[in-house]
Amino acid sequence: MDRESCTSRIDVLERLLLDESAEPTNLPLSLLQDITNHFSLDHQIGSGGFAMVYKGVVGKGMVAVKKLSNTFAIQENKFHEEVKCLIKAKHKNIVRFLGYCSETKGKMEEYEGNLVMADQRNWLLYFECLGEDQTRSITQNLQGTLGYMDPEYLRSRHITFSSDIYSLGVIIMEILKGVRQYLEDEYVRII
Structure with a gap:
């Protein structure tokens, strides 16, 4: 070329x-x-x-x-x-x-x-x-539905591949069981 x-x-x-x-x-x-x-x-x-x-x-x-x-x-x-x-x-x-x-x-x-x-x-x-500035802005404030959030993410405020897998696992379990595990009012925002 x-x-x-x-x-x-x-x-x-x-x-x-x-x-x-x-x-x-x-x-x-x-x-x-x-x-x-x-x-x-x-x-x-x-x-x-x-x-x-x-x-x-x-x-x-x-x-x-x-x-x-x-x-x-x-x-x-x-x-x-x-x-x-x-x-x-x-x-x-x-x-x-x-x-x-x-x-x-x-x-x-x-x-x-x-x-x-x-x-x-x-x-x-x-x-x-994604650039570093984009990923940092996502993780500066903790927000989401508590039941789907990785406990390690809540503690450390660092998103990892394992955090995504944890959330995916919760969703897969809900699909397999046919029951939603967490209610809408469990949404949290921690600044």
Whole structure:
């Protein structure tokens, strides 16, 4: 990709970051490689069973780029369904989905002593990266429904991944039992 074309694609991504009403879009693998320094370890911010997450630098902004691994174990329609769900999921409390990359190219590989052309899938998802000032403003004041709030969060005033899992667990239990555990008047605000 020439430099001019790459610059115009970065401009598209910057506009996506600035315009909250912009729809998610498909961007090429080469652009996502550029903004993550070719998926370098110093840009890695997380990992899981099927993906690595990288920080992508876009001008003065940042995005999170989730690069799926082990794509041979994932059916293509499952990836398509995930993209569809992410495009529809729009809420002020959900990290904004900016788009996806789905590129497949052939690569010669040895298989059972023979060279074969194998498909190499590159499936990526990219999301808005919240700045530190945004996350701090959320956690300065404790507010929410008491029964859904992680007791550790109440004590320390620090939101962690475990805090989200605790709240999700409460919601899942309510769904499974079919009974709401906490009433609306249990909403608290501690400043």
